[in-house]
Amino acid sequence: MCLAVPMEIKSIEGTTAYAEMSGLKLECDVSLIDNPAIGDFIIVHAGYAIERLDPDEAAETLELIRGAIDSIEIIHGSDEAAQR
Amino acid sequence: MDFLADFRRPEDIKRLADAITHRVEPSCDYVFMEVCGTHTMAIGRYGLRRLLPDNVRLISGPGCPVCVTPQRYVDTAIALARRANTAVFTFGDMMRVPGSSSTLSRAGSQGGTVRVVYSPNEAVSYASENPGTEVVFLGVGFETTTPVVAGSIVLAESFGLSNYRVLAAHKLIPQALEALCAPPELLLNGFILPAHVSAIIGSDAYKAVIEKYNVAGCIAGFEPSDILQGVLQLVKQVNEEKPRVENEYARVVKPEGNRKAQGLVALMFEPVDSEWRGIGVIPGSGLKLRPRYRKYDASEIEVEIEPTQENLDCRCGEILTGSILPGDCPLFGKACIPENPIGACMVSSEGTCAAYYKYRDV
Amino acid sequence: MQTNEKQIYMPSNDTIQIGHGSGGRLMHRLIDEVFAPLSGGGDDDSAILDIDASHLAVSTDSYVVQPVFFPGGDIGKLAVCGTVNDLAVMGATPKYLTVGFILEEGLSIDDLRRIVLSMAEAAAEAGVDIIAGDTKVVERGAADKAFINTAGIGVFEREPARLPIQPGDVVLVNGPIGDHGIAIMLAREKLPMGGDIVSDCAPLNGLIVEILDVCPEVRFIRDATRGGLAAVLNEITSGTGLNCEINELDIPINPPVAAACEVLGMEALYVANEGKIAVVVPEDAVNAVLGAMLAHRYGRGAAVVGCFVSGDGRVIGIGAADTRRIIEMPLADQLPRIC
Numbered sequence: 001m002c003l004a005v006p007m008e009i010k011s012i013e014g015t016t017a018y019a020e021m022s023g024l025k026l027e028c029d030v031s032l033i034d035n036p037a038i039g040d041f042i043i044v045h046a047g048y049a050i051e052r053l054d055p056d057e058a059a060e061t062l063e064l065i066r067g068a069i070d071s072i073e074i075i076h077g078s079d080e081a082a083q084r
Numbered sequence: 085m086d087f088l089a090d091f092r093r094p095e096d097i098k099r100l101a102d103a104i105t106h107r108v109e110p111s112c113d114y115v116f117m118e119v120c121g122t123h124t125m126a127i128g129r130y131g132l133r134r135l136l137p138d139n140v141r142l143i144s145g146p147g148c149p150v151c152v153t154p155q156r157y158v159d160t161a162i163a164l165a166r167r168a169n170t171a172v173f174t175f176g177d178m179m180r181v182p183g184s185s186s187t188l189s190r191a192g193s194q195g196g197t198v199r200v201v202y203s204p205n206e207a208v209s210y211a212s213e214n215p216g217t218e219v220v221f222l223g224v225g226f227e228t229t230t231p232v233v234a235g236s237i238v239l240a241e242s243f244g245l246s247n248y249r250v251l252a253a254h255k256l257i258p259q260a261l262e263a264l265c266a267p268p269e270l271l272l273n274g275f276i277l278p279a280h281v282s283a284i285i286g287s288d289a290y291k292a293v294i295e296k297y298n299v300a301g302c303i304a305g306f307e308p309s310d311i312l313q314g315v316l317q318l319v320k321q322v323n324e325e326k327p328r329v330e331n332e333y334a335r336v337v338k339p340e341g342n343r344k345a346q347g348l349v350a351l352m353f354e355p356v357d358s359e360w361r362g363i364g365v366i367p368g369s370g371l372k373l374r375p376r377y378r379k380y381d382a383s384e385i386e387v388e389i390e391p392t393q394e395n396l397d398c399r400c401g402e403i404l405t406g407s408i409l410p411g412d413c414p415l416f417g418k419a420c421i422p423e424n425p426i427g428a429c430m431v432s433s434e435g436t437c438a439a440y441y442k443y444r445d446v
Numbered sequence: 447m448q449t450n451e452k453q454i455y456m457p458s459n460d461t462i463q464i465g466h467g468s469g470g471r472l473m474h475r476l477i478d479e480v481f482a483p484l485s486g487g488g489d490d491d492s493a494i495l496d497i498d499a500s501h502l503a504v505s506t507d508s509y510v511v512q513p514v515f516f517p518g519g520d521i522g523k524l525a526v527c528g529t530v531n532d533l534a535v536m537g538a539t540p541k542y543l544t545v546g547f548i549l550e551e552g553l554s555i556d557d558l559r560r561i562v563l564s565m566a567e568a569a570a571e572a573g574v575d576i577i578a579g580d581t582k583v584v585e586r587g588a589a590d591k592a593f594i595n596t597a598g599i600g601v602f603e604r605e606p607a608r609l610p611i612q613p614g615d616v617v618l619v620n621g622p623i624g625d626h627g628i629a630i631m632l633a634r635e636k637l638p639m640g641g642d643i644v645s646d647c648a649p650l651n652g653l654i655v656e657i658l659d660v661c662p663e664v665r666f667i668r669d670a671t672r673g674g675l676a677a678v679l680n681e682i683t684s685g686t687g688l689n690c691e692i693n694e695l696d697i698p699i700n701p702p703v704a705a706a707c708e709v710l711g712m713e714a715l716y717v718a719n720e721g722k723i724a725v726v727v728p729e730d731a732v733n734a735v736l737g738a739m740l741a742h743r744y745g746r747g748a749a750v751v752g753c754f755v756s757g758d759g760r761v762i763g764i765g766a767a768d769t770r771r772i773i774e775m776p777l778a779d780q781l782p783r784i785c
Contacts, residue, residue, distance in 0.1 A: 005705070023642055023702035028638070032231050043336055045229065047202060051280075053335050065091075101767070129765075175782070179781055202638070
């Protein structure tokens, strides 16, 4: 129970924002987040932006996910490394 | 960056599955429960169970708010749908949930007024355009959805509406985790914590229960890479014997969560003991509209509800607490199938049984 | 002064009344002035056809779509294309259609003219004649603007091969899936979202001729309408004793349609189409068939999506990292969900 999608705010009118993902434009309520701005990435659930999505954190998480790849090589590489 | 596709890459999924396989201690069992129906669906949809080593077990908990909504609530909604000058608006998830003798879908086809919407704001718009109709919105869901329903009441208030009401059945996850961990025969090593519930309540909200029961915890997003990364982190926590709350979904979840959304919910709702279908009453695990908002409370509407009739063979309760698997229920796949669901676990697309049935192993 | 122009008594702002279905002069005026673009037949009780064929394909379908006008088409275009396609997928050449209208009292003449013109255009593109028709009018509220039934007759200009599907046979689709169902849903439910999402409604008989020309031994063609690609694949597969394995990452889908499915919690595999076919061909014909499809207006997004292997009548979806799941026959129409 948490179906929500990442979208980008393209315009704002009062508490309504027009957000976009892959060419789909959606009208959503932004009254649950502070200072919404054009260009913000938001998570949209049932017609509301429930939080912002931070692209820098997203990039870091991807690095972490790929950090797992480095970890395998380290584990296979040496015993001390495997202790890490 | 594509925030969905980049977290679904085949090479990342394969490498994470390998990393988990290399990281587990062969003699240990790792039992992790996810408590969010969207996780249940994603695990099934992407076939993630088969990628994990045999000693890592993912079990599904009471993560589907539709599944844990009491039968009486469905009966009440049906009664309201049949009431004159009343229209029930709902998320699609509720339409086929079995009540004592009918479903909302059937009631709608037999003359009741039931409409499926994507957002409760659509119900508010309808109420403002149809002042002669009492509009009732079915407020089900966990903490992700409660602020949205609260927002719809704010909108109704701003329009000065007196014909918009919410039938609230919202439930709270941390209290459910407490109830799941309390039995002494607990076999869980950790929780895959929900992504968007956490976006609202914050990662700090789980600290108390994780520390009290010494179970591993990791908030994980819903894409396959997120989930596998979450499982990997849980495995590491168990190996290091350092259970704590980790947050894989840091791109959305903050330690304090969404304070504004929390504030709105606290303004309008108060905690209340709540019945979870198949499990029983969990103290302080539900929300009720505060007396100040009674004009938006649909439970104030007088309507005759049929006596509740539970199916005694249904074992959804044990499924929801992870005590048994769908295959262990004698009704699963026989009397109880998606076309003819007996319990909520089978009808809800998020329900454990529906997910297991749909994504059953090939 | 010569009066070549016919007097038109039904202005655009006029509406359908009960009397228009009563068989009298009002109805004849309606036929003359509004249905004229469709009258390939005469005034007799029945049309008489000269067909030299040992067997015919016959199909009928009723169209009750709401709303009647939607991005990419309308109920009229749907009614022509749907029946044309049902004949064409059998390998027949669609020739004649009949049309039955059930009109709601109060339907605007303007709307009706739009629908009729749309049908005439679709029929012209498909190369079919509309040779018989009927009109009834029901009270306001008993229909939603219009219901249409079309029945169609097709002749076989070549014998379809009708060979059973074998392991190794390949499945193709002629383009992105889910456009029609999502376009309809957005229009009907007035959801707070939109995009470049347009129904794919189209007559596919021309495309199918191109396919049969390069591969007369096509195993199977069927259009993927209600229930989506998942339904048609299950229909094709059940009873074959084989499994149909689909590479989900190869299924074409337009990005805004995929996004709408994410938002609403639906899967494009189960969303209705009105211009898509699943085509099963022997492995050695794939390149020729794909080439023929890509070269055609209604096959531009064509793709190979899977193949048949030994099994037990199931459709298997293969996803990222080779994960596998069963793609079942859908239960009922998908509903937007939050869970």
